[in-house]
Amino acid sequence: QVQLVESGGGLVKPGGSLRLSCAASGFTFSDYYMSWIRQAPGKGLEWVSYISSSGSTIYYADSVKGRFTISRDNAKNSLYLQMNSLRAEDTAVYYCARLLGSKFDYWGQGTLVTVSS
Amino acid sequence: QSALTQPRSVSGSPGQSVTISCTGTSSDVGGYNYVSWYQQHPGKAPKLMIYDVSKRPSGVPDRFSGSKSGNTASLTISGLQAEDEADYYCCSYAGSYFWVFGGGTKLTVL
Numbered sequence: 482q483v484q485l486v487e488s489g490g491g492l493v494k495p496g497g498s499l500r501l502s503c504a505a506s507g508f509t510f511s512d513y514y515m516s517w518i519r520q521a522p523g524k525g526l527e528w529v530s531y532i533s534s535s536g537s538t539i540y541y542a543d544s545v546k547g548r549f550t551i552s553r554d555n556a557k558n559s560l561y562l563q564m565n566s567l568r569a570e571d572t573a574v575y576y577c578a579r580l581l582g583s584k585f586d587y588w589g590q591g592t593l594v595t596v597s598s
Numbered sequence: 599q600s601a602l603t604q605p606r607s608v609s610g611s612p613g614q615s616v617t618i619s620c621t622g623t624s625s626d627v628g629g630y631n632y633v634s635w636y637q638q639h640p641g642k643a644p645k646l647m648i649y650d651v652s653k654r655p656s657g658v659p660d661r662f663s664g665s666k667s668g669n670t671a672s673l674t675i676s677g678l679q680a681e682d683e684a685d686y687y688c689c690s691y692a693g694s695y696f697w698v699f700g701g702g703t704k705l706t707v708l
């Protein structure tokens with residue numbers, strides 16, 4: 482069965498960096514586009530970034546452009562999100578999600594990132 | 599990239615029907631037939647309930663249905679059950695590999 486497992490979240494100071502990982506299993510990872518989506522505490526969902534199956538096409542929400550970098554390693558069935566220059570407003574649960582057509586059909590359980598001094 | 603507009607909350611009694619609206623613009627909801635809906639129970643990951651405006655993934659009860667008119671999409675849940683109590687989010691493709699979500703609607707089953 483499809484599984485997505487995020488890791489790497491934690492407490493970080495403003496201006497700091499963190500790298501999130503998402504381990505995929507149960508499907509041919511290299512065939513699928515992927516995204517990161519986040520949810521601030523008590524708030525709604527926010528799309529963060531998209532990466533094509535090969536990694537050649539990448540897009541970001543304006544709120545993270547220039548600070549976050551999405552990448553993938555198809556040999557390791559893994560998706561990553563490098564987050565730099567973190568701000569308090571980046572505090573959220575970060576989900577990785579598989580993209581099929583226009584829909585996010587499978588989601589991980591999420592990893593919490595807290596940006597606070 | 600403004601969030602889609604959803605009512606903060608809706609409620610209904612078991613067996614009744616409720617409809618949740620999702621209003622966007624001609625650049626997202628109105629421009630593409632790529633609206634999806636997600637159910638999220640507290641502390642859990644979102645689950646896909648409707649995609650491409652009105653299609654249901656396998657395993658989703660046919661009590662859940664979706665539609666769209668102009669810049670507004672809707673999710674209707676008929677025959678409400680206690681387990682339907684959750685937060686619901688709409689999402690629309692907005693072109694150029696961008697997606698936008700709604701602010702979420704809390705469904706209470708009375």
